[in-house]
Amino acid sequence: MMYLARELGQRLLDFLGSAQILMQLLIVTFLLVVSWQLARAFKPRLEKRIRAIRDPNPRLLRVLSLFLRRMEWLFFVALSGITLLLTRSIGWPGSQYLIKTTLILALAWLAIALVSRMIRNRALSGLVAGVVWVYVALVVLNIDDDMARLLDAAGFAVGGFRLSALLIVKMLLLMGVLLWGAITVGNFLERRLEGFEDLSPSLRVLLGKVVKIALITAAVLVGISSLGIDLTIFAVFSGAIGVGLGFGLQKVVSNFISGIIILMDRSIKPGDTITLGETFGWIRELRARFVSVVTRDGREYLIPNEDFITTQVVNWSFSDQLVRLDVEFGVSYDADPHEVIRLSIEAASACRRVYSGRTPVCWLTAFGDSSLNFILRFWITDPRQGLTNIRGTVLLALWDAFKEHDIHIPYPHREVMLRNGPGGPFEVRRAADGKDNETGADPMAGPHPPDESY
Numbered sequence: 001m002m003y004l005a006r007e008l009g010q011r012l013l014d015f016l017g018s019a020q021i022l023m024q025l026l027i028v029t030f031l032l033v034v035s036w037q038l039a040r041a042f043k044p045r046l047e048k049r050i051r052a053i054r055d056p057n058p059r060l061l062r063v064l065s066l067f068l069r070r071m072e073w074l075f076f077v078a079l080s081g082i083t084l085l086l087t088r089s090i091g092w093p094g095s096q097y098l099i100k101t102t103l104i105l106a107l108a109w110l111a112i113a114l115v116s117r118m119i120r121n122r123a124l125s126g127l128v129a130g131v132v133w134v135y136v137a138l139v140v141l142n143i144d145d146d147m148a149r150l151l152d153a154a155g156f157a158v159g160g161f162r163l164s165a166l167l168i169v170k171m172l173l174l175m176g177v178l179l180w181g182a183i184t185v186g187n188f189l190e191r192r193l194e195g196f197e198d199l200s201p202s203l204r205v206l207l208g209k210v211v212k213i214a215l216i217t218a219a220v221l222v223g224i225s226s227l228g229i230d231l232t233i234f235a236v237f238s239g240a241i242g243v244g245l246g247f248g249l250q251k252v253v254s255n256f257i258s259g260i261i262i263l264m265d266r267s268i269k270p271g272d273t274i275t276l277g278e279t280f281g282w283i284r285e286l287r288a289r290f291v292s293v294v295t296r297d298g299r300e301y302l303i304p305n306e307d308f309i310t311t312q313v314v315n316w317s318f319s320d321q322l323v324r325l326d327v328e329f330g331v332s333y334d335a336d337p338h339e340v341i342r343l344s345i346e347a348a349s350a351c352r353r354v355y356s357g358r359t360p361v362c363w364l365t366a367f368g369d370s371s372l373n374f375i376l377r378f379w380i381t382d383p384r385q386g387l388t389n390i391r392g393t394v395l396l397a398l399w400d401a402f403k404e405h406d407i408h409i410p411y412p413h414r415e416v417m418l419r420n421g422p423g424g425p426f427e428v429r430r431a432a433d434g435k436d437n438e439t440g441a442d443p444m445a446g447p448h449p450p451d452e453s454y
Contacts, residue, residue: 031079034079036072073106171224206263255289259286263286274316281296290305291303291308322380323387326375330409332371335372339407345376348360360379363377371410
């Protein structure tokens with residue numbers, strides 16, 4: 001390994017020691033500086049013109065922005081090409097190896113950077129572009145075989161298996177490409193399955209997850225077998241690592257299995273309105289580990305799948321979207337209960353969200369201390385739009401109807417017994433304002449405060 005490193009270092013020194021190469025290196029450096037200065041001067045002007053385009057095509061804007069971000073490399077490629085043509089036309093002594101090589105590498109970087117933008121993740125896109133460009137650079141410089149030998153020399157043996165830096169690099173590259181391809185194909189098939197209206201939403205999600213997991217598993221097995229790695233070598237680590245992973249991934253596996261059970265029994269599905277503990281909202285998405293629930297205030301809760309198996313869940317739209325709601329109220333004893341029931345049903349039926357297919361009902365439930373107590377029941381078909389707001393709308397409709405027909409909602413009444421010294425007990429009926437109903441005086445304002453028997 002040390003010998004190969006010294007050999008590569010000596011070749012680099014011999015290469016840079018040539019006067020022609022040093023002259024070309026100075027020219028390339030000068031072209032880089034000029035390209036960066038030109039990009040700084042032209043970028044703001046071009047960006048302003050692009051922003052001024054009326055009714056732009058999104059694809060055209062994306063392409064223009066990609067080239068705008070790499071304008072310095074475009075200038076460098078153009079200047080390098082012009083320099084290469086000029087040096088050949090004037091009869092430059094020797095070859096223009098360094099200028100030609102930098103031109104090829106700059107073109108390769110531009111092409112790789114543009115193609116890698118197909119990957120939406122910026123960090124992953126930059127990593128892929130960098131790795132591919134390094135490999136292209138090694139091939140262009142004709143040192144790929146030497147670098148491969150250098151990486152292969154850095155390694156150690158584990159039993160009958162030899163692990164080297166070259167094998168690790170190959171494994172990362174191959175597994176990365178295979179996994180990216182498996183995930184991309186899996187996402188594509190998931191989107192296609194969503195278009196099959198004949199399948200239930202839960203079955204579509206289940207098939208999509210199963211297909212994606214199968215593709216990822218196949219990609220891993222193909223990648224390992226393609227590198228010539230014998231899977232039996234992992235048996236050495238299966239004992240302790242297996243126990244550690246078993247404890248560490250217990251919840252992960254539990255949520256994963258719970259997600260599969262949820263998809264198979266179709267207890268919940270995307271779009272359902274559910275209540276779990278204090279959380280009320282609708283299901284946006286089912287994932288392998290959690291369920292995304294969006295509440296009325298716009299918050300998105302990521303609830304583990306296990307909670308939907310082990311705790312009580314209210315699914316407002318499990319079999320259908322029809323939901324019954326109750327509103328309790330009370331009126332004065334002076335009101336006619338038959339008239340109250342009729343007005344309540346009419347007021348509830350006039351509300352927009354109340355389902356007209358089922359007539360609301362109103363029942364007298366109790367003779368209360370200060371009111372006749374009723375319960376009004378009605379149906380809605382859109383629980384996702386909220387429950388509290390429709391109850392409030394119905395209560396306001398009742399208020400307007402009762403006010404129009406002179407039906408009062410009574411204040412609560414209380415009777416207080418006071419013992420005021422040797423005179424014995426006397427009874428004072430108090431209204432809600434705390435005043436004596438007959439005299440209007442405050443019975444607590446006497447000269448003698450009540451004793452402890454109050």
